[in-house]
Amino acid sequence: MNEATAPAESRKIGPLLKLYGIYCLVTAAAVLVLIALIAVPLAQYGVDLFRERHDVTLTMTLVIVQMVTMFVGAVGYVAFGVLMLRNRRRHVAQIAYALLGVGIVNLVLEIMLNGFGDNLIYDGVRLVVLLVISATIDPTLVTERQLQRKLRDMETEEAAEAGTLGRAKGDRGFIELDFFNLFWVFVVCCVLGLVIETVYHMVVVDPGVYQDRAGMLYGPFSPIYGFGAVLMTVALNRFYRANPVIIFLVSAVIGGLFEAAVSWFMQVGFGAVAWDYSGSTILGLFPDPIALLFDGRTSTLFMCMWGALGFVWIKVCLPWLLKLINLIPWQARYSVTALCAALMLVNGVMTLQSLECWYQRESGLPPSSPVEEFYAEHYDDAYMAHRFQSMTITPEDSARS
Numbered sequence: 001m002n003e004a005t006a007p008a009e010s011r012k013i014g015p016l017l018k019l020y021g022i023y024c025l026v027t028a029a030a031v032l033v034l035i036a037l038i039a040v041p042l043a044q045y046g047v048d049l050f051r052e053r054h055d056v057t058l059t060m061t062l063v064i065v066q067m068v069t070m071f072v073g074a075v076g077y078v079a080f081g082v083l084m085l086r087n088r089r090r091h092v093a094q095i096a097y098a099l100l101g102v103g104i105v106n107l108v109l110e111i112m113l114n115g116f117g118d119n120l121i122y123d124g125v126r127l128v129v130l131l132v133i134s135a136t137i138d139p140t141l142v143t144e145r146q147l148q149r150k151l152r153d154m155e156t157e158e159a160a161e162a163g164t165l166g167r168a169k170g171d172r173g174f175i176e177l178d179f180f181n182l183f184w185v186f187v188v189c190c191v192l193g194l195v196i197e198t199v200y201h202m203v204v205v206d207p208g209v210y211q212d213r214a215g216m217l218y219g220p221f222s223p224i225y226g227f228g229a230v231l232m233t234v235a236l237n238r239f240y241r242a243n244p245v246i247i248f249l250v251s252a253v254i255g256g257l258f259e260a261a262v263s264w265f266m267q268v269g270f271g272a273v274a275w276d277y278s279g280s281t282i283l284g285l286f287p288d289p290i291a292l293l294f295d296g297r298t299s300t301l302f303m304c305m306w307g308a309l310g311f312v313w314i315k316v317c318l319p320w321l322l323k324l325i326n327l328i329p330w331q332a333r334y335s336v337t338a339l340c341a342a343l344m345l346v347n348g349v350m351t352l353q354s355l356e357c358w359y360q361r362e363s364g365l366p367p368s369s370p371v372e373e374f375y376a377e378h379y380d381d382a383y384m385a386h387r388f389q390s391m392t393i394t395p396e397d398s399a400r401s
Helices: 015-053 058-085 089-114 118-137 139-162 179-205 223-239 244-270 289-293 300-325 333-362 370-378 381-387
Strands: none
Touching (some): 015 058, 089 118, 089 244, 179 333, 244 333, 333 370
């Protein structure tokens, strides 16, 4: 049996990937040595600082968490390199999946500590490489692709003709949790969420006054609702026939925790505050315990709104959305989705970069690179304040101050 016809599990890993495995092994070992050298003096410095000030700052906490994450990642990359050299495809894929999670955590910590800039390129490239490797080296996925590729086109065409394209098969829930469906869930809910929030602000918060509540540099998008809808769809997909109370409670918890997490990330990373429910009460009788617990990052009212939105989404909107996205001709659905996803990714990156440059200017730092000069010229403070009307930037509140 030659290499081309051998089972995916027994095929040897190519020399280019093995070379990358050696690179990962060497660099990860160097990182472990570096961590070993600085860990003791860094820990002693932290102990001395705590004794002197009796305080552990947020920045110090994030640095410690990042050090732990780097250590875990380095150990993982050592195992990744060794398994790569030993042609253990399945184990390499499993390690790659784990390293993807560690890498994402490290990327978020890096943004919180050092902002959004060139410092993210290396980590971003490594994540992309890991994603490609995990998708191509896993023998289970390789075999599945070989078997499913021939069937997919026939099934897709049949489902399109029957009007069931995108529906999950068997007992896997209501909707197929693939990139195509989840991406359009994200896009549609970014728009719907923005509309609902804008109307709520005009009717309840500040009657008759319009305020732009958009969360991205371009387009009518509020990504917190898009990501929240994706999380709810994934979590509730199998429970779309469940008790309405269960759907409401799960949606409320997911939405509230996600809202609080995003608020914390924006404030720690950029000193940005886009909403604050401090001082909220329950029917005007007593302070809102949820708002107190989460320092105003979410509230009982908005968790209930998340619960109601989640219920309506799963029971009413999701079937309607599936019919809507199936209007895209099945022959073009992947190319259209890929193009729109690329545009949304560019929009997201530019949004984070513009916020980072706004933060730098609010900190009193002049533009020091062509990128910062570009954003200072085209997206100055006045533009950003007008675009993100509900947001304020206070550098002193970030972990970088």
